[in-house]
């Protein structure tokens with residue numbers, strides 16, 4: 142099965158004469174991920190994600206299905222609106238019937254895995270990455286409001302208006318490039334859901350708490366970052382980029398949805 146998918150991906154992107162080289166497979170509950178390299182070293186490796194067709198992410202409302210074609214469209218639209226150091230891998234191909242999404246492969250580390258380490262990696266500055274994460278989410282929301290200006294609701298205060306939710310804007314969906322120069326946002330929403338911006342803001346807080354509440358992190362005698370500081374840096378960067386100020390009602394709402 143994986144061999145067939147790898148061949149399909151390589152031939153669709155590079156043409157029928159290019160052969161599949163090494164395939165690395167990672168199987169998870171929600172998805173199977175493949176890193177597929179062509180035999181020709183001059184050609185870039187591909188990342189293939191396979192989800193069950195009609196797959197529904199556990200944390201979403203009933204009936205919300207994930208479609209690779211929508212994730213792909215979201216990813217490339219966002220990608221076009223970005224500038225360094227925030228990036229998104231280029232989406233190359235999707236197949237809703239088989240639940241497949243092919244993107245360029247990024248050689249990077251997941252932000253969660255770095256922040257879960259017991260000792261701070263030498264050059265790693267958590268505040269820097271929290272600022273970039275806040276800016277990235279603000280850019281996503283800004284882009285979604287240009288797509289749906291009529292739905293956003295002119296009469297609502299701007300902090301209240303609806304945005305296209307990213308659905309899982311979390312530390313595990315941010316990759317850091319090897320040289321720590323760029324961040325890549327991944328795992329784009331495969332469905333279009335309008336929600337208050339607080340939903341994504343709360344999801345990110347939840348993802349920081351997930352790291353902090355891991356037993357190995359909890360027993361670390363020398364924690365090197367705090368969720369309060371990390372989250373306020375993230376939030377300040379988000380608000381600055383969006384030109385918004387949150388009220389105490391917003392904070393309550395954030396607390397409530399987390």
Ligand SMILES: Nc1ncnc2c1ncn2[C@@H]1O[C@H](COP(=O)(O)OP(=O)(O)O)[C@@H](O)[C@H]1O
Nearest residue numbers: 171172174188230244245246247251313327328
């Ligand atoms: N374009 C990519 N290049 C390299 N690795 C990736 C890429 N996209 C995702 N990954 C890796 O695969 C993992 C899962 O991908 P993701 O799209 O978040 O799927 P899931 O829906 O299973 O969370 C990521 O945490 C990351 O480690």
Ligand SMILES: [Mg+2]
Nearest residue numbers: 313314327328
């Ligand atoms: Mg993910």
